[in-house]
Amino acid sequence: MADLEIRELRYFVALAEELSFSRAAGRLGMAQPPLSKAVQGMERKLGVILLRRSTRRVELTDAGRVLLDQARHVLDAAAAASARTRRAGLPQPRLVVAVKPGGDAGLLADVLARYHREPGHPPARVTVGGWGEQAAELREGAADVALLRDLPDHAGLDHEVLATQPRGVLLPRGHRLAGRGTLRRADLAGEPVPVWPPAGPRHALFRAALDHLPGAAAPEGPEVGDFQQLLEVVALGQGVAFVPLASAALHPRADLVCVPVVDISPSTVVVAWAQTSRSPSVAAFVRAATDAAADISGRHGS
Amino acid sequence: MADLEIRELRYFVALAEELSFSRAAGRLGMAQPPLSKAVQGMERKLGVILLRRSTRRVELTDAGRVLLDQARHVLDAAAAASARTRRAGLPQPRLVVAVKPGGDAGLLADVLARYHREPGHPPARVTVGGWGEQAAELREGAADVALLRDLPDHAGLDHEVLATQPRGVLLPRGHRLAGRGTLRRADLAGEPVPVWPPAGPRHALFRAALDHLPGAAAPEGPEVGDFQQLLEVVALGQGVAFVPLASAALHPRADLVCVPVVDISPSTVVVAWAQTSRSPSVAAFVRAATDAAADISGRHGS
DNA sequence: GGCCAGTGATATCCACCGGGTATTTATATC
DNA sequence: GATATAAATACCCGGTGGATATCACTGGCC
Structure with a gap:
């Protein structure tokens, strides 16, 4: 049962693609x-x-499709093994924390303070990246732990939910529904939903939109690549977007309004890490994050 | 950044061990x-x-320890890739379901019926294995999905909880506490807890015992290798064991009694699968399992 | 304190195989 | 049926994974 080599798996993935x-x-x-x-x-x-x-066509068998999926996991794991080992061998190893701007719900400073308070763990280094990059960084070993919103359902990551935030819908100021105080999702049937991002796994906000709108009543809108483009598209009346209310408040625009939608699931802020790298330092950071979140919500609750 | 080869990782793991x-x-x-x-x-x-x-001693550096851990994950993933691909290439592929005797809470037949009711999925084949083997089978690709009790905290597995069952403590009939109707965990301070299994990751029942007994008040008892040995040790008065009440009822013995303990967390029955193999068939089986469990608990509740 | 046993590193060589070039074979299209 | 394109086959070469023999260092022991 000679196993396959990394090199062969790389070949096969390229060929299958x-x-x-x-x-x-x-x-x-x-x-x-x-x-x-x-x-x-x-x-x-x-x-x-x-x-x-x-000689004219190449196509995967069922077994080939299985191997393609599995090979990607092995290649990820191998890349992560190299990256994590290199990082651990640096003269001064760091705990790399991937955050998204606005995706930490204001918790980051408190979490870092709590993490550093506990001695014996390497100092933290924070890297900022867009959505989707964080999951890849965790899986490939470029980061140890991440604070992000609405974890993609990619395999290989564990997470703890730190906070939930209600979602609203972004509308152009002149929209027929823009004057309402709150909405229900049935009100939004038929509104186009911008596709985001155009390729690869969809952003959680997009998937949430499809999940939440009734049936196939949501036609797909134009493709957008980032949050700014999304705002533009909405402002032009080409689509609507579901966003956390707190996130909308960070980007106020005169031509947009954000109306709470009461019957959709809230956005979640999570701390996530690769299942394959649960070091004591990662555990300490996760503990710091959950403690910080509990403290915040407790303070709000009182 | 030439990556490492599988062969090298095997060498390194052997050397590190x-x-x-x-x-x-x-x-x-x-x-x-x-x-x-x-x-x-x-x-x-x-x-x-x-x-x-x-020339006299070899020891791992910090980076070496990281690579040892990571290399094991890569080797598992590689072995799983081969195994799953081979299985998918068989003339008649099967969904392999790993179960433990008594670990399915009586759900297996119903789950299988529901799974087969939905067309388009490969027929299921059931394999029976001891505790711990199932997790390894899932990670190494020998099985697709498992019904088991008290999932070990090994990385790489996802699960859904199907049912919870209250736990009691097994005591010899002549024990000072054997006559009580129910117990609290404080009553059990100082009772020895058999170590199970003697090597490798501990069984969930053992970890639960340590978690539940107050502080370090639980001295470690003799080492046992399986459930039968555990029963013997308890019968001889050498230790006590926390077991699900339903499980104790399956192995009635004249010389043992099982007393419910009211303030410990219940045992859980879960359906588990490798995070790296979420095929449609696995998803269908998981759905069948949760549906069956919901049906059972609904019927009990009515 | 020096000898010896044991262990890892170095030196050298060979054989296998990963990869390249040239050619053949098969199939879809016109 | 001719042609063009792409995968398979044939053959060759160089690098490297692995073996044997030897050296160098450490630590125990008399």
Whole structure:
């Protein structure tokens, strides 16, 4: 049962994505024949046909689809192993915390203070990145822990919920519903929802919108790449967006209003970490985060 | 940033476990010098010292400890990739369900019926294994989904709780507390707790016992390897054990009594699966399991 | 304190195989 | 049926993974 090598898995992923031996070989910086041989070797070792190929078409078998998914996990894990080991070997290792601007619900300073109060843990270094990057950073070992909103459902991450925030809908000031004090989601049937981001896994706000609008009554709006574009599209009347009320308050615009929607699930602020890197320092940071959040909500509650 | 190869990670894990180049080389079926060279190559590629070595002692650096942990995850993922791909390539692929005798809370038949009712999914095959094996089977890809009690906290598994069952304490019939109708955990201070299993991650019942008994008041009892041995030890008065009441009812013995303990957390029955293998079939099985559990508890509640 | 046993590092060599080039084979299109 | 394109086959070469032999260092022990 000789197992597969990392190199072979990289080859296979490239091939499965390109569905062409020549193109995949080009992307890998190698010639086509050795790629053919490598894949034949994998099929021999596994005793399984991975690709149905003629001279004109290449397509994955069921087993090939499984291997594509699994290989990505292995490659992530291998990249993470290198990255985390390198970081641990630095003269002064740091706990890398990935945050998104506005995605920490104002908790970051308090969390860091609590984390540093407990001795024996490496100092924290904060990196700022857009949504989606954080999950990738955690999985690939570039970061140890992250504060973010609405965790994507990607496998491999554990999380604790720190806070929930009610969501509203962003509307242009002149919209027929802009004057209402609160809305229910049924009111929004038929409003177009901008697609965000245009490629790859959708942003949680987008998925939330689809989940919350009744049935297929939500036509897809234009594609937007970031939050600013989203605001522009809404201002132009091309779509509506579900955002946390607190987040809307951070970006006030004269031409937009944010109306609370009472019957949709709230946005969550979470602390997340890779399931494969639960070090004592990560645990300490998570504890600091949950303590800080409990303290805040307790203070609000009193 | 050339990444590490699976082969190198296997070498490193063997070396880190043996802490001896010669012994590790022996275990790997190779000679000692190439192992030295391979590890030097890894350190060169990573730019990190993994082992502090003299001619008499070998010990891991901090970075080495990190890599050991990470390498195990990569090797698990790689083994799982091979296993799952092989299984998917079989003429008639199956959904492999790992169950523990008595660990399904009587749900298995109903869950299987519901799963098979939905068309389009491969037929299920049930494998029976002891506790701990199931988690390993899921991580290594030998099984797709498992019904088990008290999920170990190993990383890499997702789960949904299907049911909770109150726990009691097993006592020999002549024990000073055996006549009581119910107990509180304070009553049990000072009772010895058998260690189970003797090596590796502890069984959830054991960890629960330590969590629930006040402070360090619980001396460790003898080591036991399985449930039958645990019953023997308790019968001999060498220790006490926390078990789900339903589980105790399955193994009635004249010389043992099970007394409910009212202030400890209940045992949970969960459906679990590897985070890295969320196929539609797994999702369908999980849905069937939660539906079946909701149905049962609903029927009991009515 | 010096000898010896044991262990890791170095030196050197070989064989295998990962990868390249040239060619053949098969299929879709016109 | 001719042609063009892309995967498979044939063959070759160089790098490297692994083996054997040896050196160098550490630590126990008389």
